[in-house]
Amino acid sequence: MKTLLEIFNNKAFLVIFLMLIFIIWFIIWNIIWKIVKYHEVKWYKLDAIKRSKSSILWEVYEKIIPFLPNFNYSPKDMVFIWKWVDYLVFDWLSSWDLNEIIFLEIKSWKSNLNKNEKMIQKIIWNKKIKYETLNIE
Numbered sequence: 001m002k003t004l005l006e007i008f009n010n011k012a013f014l015v016i017f018l019m020l021i022f023i024i025w026f027i028i029w030n031i032i033w034k035i036v037k038y039h040e041v042k043w044y045k046l047d048a049i050k051r052s053k054s055s056i057l058w059e060v061y062e063k064i065i066p067f068l069p070n071f072n073y074s075p076k077d078m079v080f081i082w083k084w085v086d087y088l089v090f091d092w093l094s095s096w097d098l099n100e101i102i103f104l105e106i107k108s109w110k111s112n113l114n115k116n117e118k119m120i121q122k123i124i125w126n127k128k129i130k131y132e133t134l135n136i137e
Contacts (some may be wrong), residue, residue: 062086062106073102084116 064085066075076085076094089102102126105117113121123129 010084065106073104084120 063080065071066073066078073089073091074094077090077092079090081084081088085103086106087102087104089104091099093100103120105113107113
């Protein structure tokens with residue numbers, strides 16, 4: 001019977017032993033990596049769901065805000081545009097006494113105007129607005 005030292009001195013056994021250790025290490029590492037990726041993907045999915053819910057909720061708020069008691073304008077005088085400007089307000093038009101036209105953007109307390117909204121705001125402030133009629137025959 002061979003001693004333990006003789007077995008470890010055998011090159012074939014040493015190669016097989018190292019390959020076995022490598023295979024075990026690779027399997028363990030692969031399992032750990034899959035667990036980490038699973039939790040990472042789960043976190044991204046939960047974050048996307050949270051942001052989606054927040055976005056949908058804010059869209060509902062934008063529709064409801066004009067009907068709140070302390071809102072400055074009559075909902076009858078407002079046209080919902082949604083893209084780049086939330087509302088176009090024809091102040092007092094429903095009373096047949098139009099005072100002004102207002103481009104109204106409703107923002108949450110955290111958000112700021114984006115690049116397009118800032119450009120629109122600049123054009124309005126510089127009074128580069130015109131009214132056109134398109135007749136189609």
